[in-house]
Amino acid sequence: MSRLLTLVLSFFCGIATLAMSTPARAQDVDLPYWASISADQANMRAGASERYPIKWVYERRGLPVKVLRSYQGWRMVREPDGTEGWIFSSLLSRQRTAIVIGEDLATMHESGSESAPMRWTLEPGVVGVLGECIESWCEFSVERMAGWHRGWVAQDRLWGAGEP
Structure with missing residues (x-):
């Protein structure tokens, strides 16, 4: 009987230890x-x-x-x-979000290329949701009253893109 009690207590102590260590691992x-x-x-x-x-x-x-x-x-x-x-x-x-940096307007293009058609211009300080970055271009979405403006912006114009 005492052996069974020891086994049951050991089991529950193990579960409690595992439960307490989970938040630390999440960080x-x-x-x-x-x-x-x-x-x-x-x-x-x-x-x-x-x-x-x-x-x-x-x-x-x-x-x-x-x-x-x-x-x-x-x-x-x-x-x-x-x-x-x-x-x-x-x-x-x-x-992942990013903010437009630099002194002048940044251009948002239809695809990740300087030669792609321009969709919009973005002022420094505009914040948007960052998508995939390929080579030196990042997908960038900016919410406006009329909906989302989506396109590609040069990575060097976005703080928050690339490796931290």
């Missing part, structure tokens, strides 16, 4: 990686805790960030301008 991802702001409002803090002061308040869902480090549910991120700070992980999404 084990290769760093750095791209993410985006998933909330309508997100605070960037000076450290990985609510005790640290707020450095910046994001008020725009979908902005791309590069995740550099992970610590107890917090992610150290970098913005396009190089600013770094900590954001709570539940305020981030793994959806």
